């Protein structure tokens with residue numbers, strides 16, 4: 001092999017083909033060499049600067065307080081991205097509203113898609129049953145369309161252009177894909193092309209795709225709030241065609257024959273993601289700017305994992321950096337979740353309870369509610385997540401309510417529900433208990449679990465919940481995940497005999513008995529000497545917000561104190577299970593019997609508190625129990641304890657250990673409850689509930705008659721224990 005003449009010592013052209021490729025030419029002139037060396041020096045300088053910057057960032061990250069990570073999980077269409085939007089709305093509202101132009105386009109896409117579904121249904125109704133691809137409904141059961149309907153259909157054809165135009169913009173940005181979804185596959189459609197293939201748009205990043213609509217933005221981006229950034233004069237704005245078709249769309253949607261047709265096909269468009277047909281006049285107006293609620297209701301399917309950073313300050317706590325991760329929930333995308341399990345502080349799991357009568361798009365043999373339940377079970381039992389706080393959102397309660405009110409029988413789909421009343425309260429409570437039971441049964445170790453009935457398209461209620469959750473999570477991070485160095489509970493004056501019957505107890509905690517996190521409960525008791533129930537006010541609410549007060553008739557001072565004790569005991573157990581160190585003085589202030597478990601009302605799963613005594617007594621006629629917030633410096637000093645209290649301390653600790661041991665033993669001994677697999681359900685050995693299954697056609701997805709045609713899918717809890 002001929003030797004390559006080297007002009008630079010650092011190149012070892014013989015050994016390394018890359019070095020050979022980048023080696024300077026053999027006949028390099030001195031001037032060229034000078035230029036090359038200068039370029040190399042410059043490149044080296046830039047590379048060093050980048051390294052330095054990376055190092056600086058790494059150091060800064062190491063020094064910065066630990067950020068709190070929250071992962072949003074749940075099946076597709078459960079409301080994860082909508083929850084993320086709520087986070088954005090709370091913590092970066094300006095940025096959220098700056099994207100109105102992009103979300104306007106998504107609303108337009110959703111409108112065009114809904115109309116397309118109606119036109120498909122009309123086409124299907126005109127097709128002889130034998131030639132229909134999917135619909136099992138006999139023509140005789142479908143209402144007859146008139147020539148006027150067909151003319152209406154023709155007039156709406158230009159909407160095809162709107163959908164295709166919007167899809168093209170999304171996909172040309174390289175950030176979106178079109179994927180088969182729950183939308184029905186179309187055959188004899190009024191449309192052709194990509195949009196006509198029954199696809200849904202998916203985005204692999206929640207921000208990148210927004211660039212696709214930048215053409216709608218004018219240069220003046222001064223007033224995002226008012227929509228001044230939207231170029232309404234753009235002749236290519238899809239809003240122009242939508243506006244031109246508005247009257248026809250409204251007529252179509254309100255037409256009784258069309259309503260009857262959709263009803264015969266059990267197609268409840270109003271329950272579908274991205275439903276705007278009830279607001280057609282508004283959303284198709286030429287100068288339409290989406291509201292916050294519109295943005296929350298707009299639907300785009302997620303396929304990647306995206307991280308969103310916020311700096312949150314909750315209550316009086318220090319501000320924290322939060323990272324919220326949104327993932328795609330379709331089955332094929334769930335493998336991407338696992339790498340995020342490590343290091344997560346909290347998971348918000350969304351289970352759409354309204355989907356009890358629907359099947360999975362990915363697998364039409366699986367009931368969507370059952371899928372959610374199995375998914376929940378796998379999350380709660382995952383050992384990697386055993387110290388991760390879990391927040392369960394039983395979501396889409398509004399749709400659940402509407403479905404039950406429309407007469408859809410919950411018991412037909414959840415067989416173990418049996419003949420209980422077909423109303424929202426009963427069905428929702430039933431599901432809540434089932435989810436809670438699964439958590440209790442399968443969690444690798446006892447831990448906090450919060451459950452909320454949600455409608456995440458309602459920003460007000462969701463923000464309230466998220467606000468509380470965040471405070472709560474920060475509180476947990478502060479109080480539980482880190483050692484409890486300051487005594488969380490300090491004594492009243494134990495020499496005061498009155499304290500035994502009516503102590504002034506101040507409990508600082510992170511949750512309350514009513515599943516509302518980080519709120520303040522103040523119990524004011526007027527007659528401190530009495531053991532009889534008397535006038536007691538219970539006040540809820542963080543101090544920063546107007547609290548709600550209610551009078552309690554049944555709680556005695558001792559019960560209030562016992563309840564406080566119980567709540568504290570629970571946090572002690574939680575802390576213990578997380579191997580946090582409890583300060584020895586933690587129990588010093590317990591001045592009433594701690595064994596009255598039922599006193600003070602029932603406690604929600606996972607309630608935990610820290611407790612302490614205020615130590616001053618301006619008003620001895622009061623009992624105050626406050627949950628919420630973090631401990632203040634005035635409560636960080638332990639007081640000397642009497643031998644009596646020492647003994648009590650030991651008793652309480654033992655009670656705690658014994659309680660834990662017993663509950664673990666009971667759990668081991670209990671026969672395992674489990675969900676039935678679809679195949680098991682068909683086995684005769686599985687005891688069927690008395691409820692008869694409905695005829696096959698009733699078992700389908702109401703939003704999608706084509707799914708219905710495939711299979712009736714009900715689910716059943718093997719045990720009906722709650």
Ligand SMILES: Nc1nc2c(ncn2[C@@H]2O[C@H](COP(=O)(O)OP(=O)(O)OP(=O)(O)O)[C@@H](O)[C@H]2O)c(=O)[nH]1
Nearest residue numbers: 077078079080081082273274297302329396455456
């Ligand atoms: N009516 C109603 N609609 C909801 C609720 N929660 C979410 N939605 C709607 O359901 C649709 C799906 O919600 P997404 O947040 O996109 O669901 P996702 O879990 O992110 O779904 P993937 O991205 O496919 O994993 C959206 O159009 C939401 O507006 C709710 O509580 N009530």
Ligand SMILES: [Mg+2]
Nearest residue numbers: 080081301302
């Ligand atoms: Mg999503």
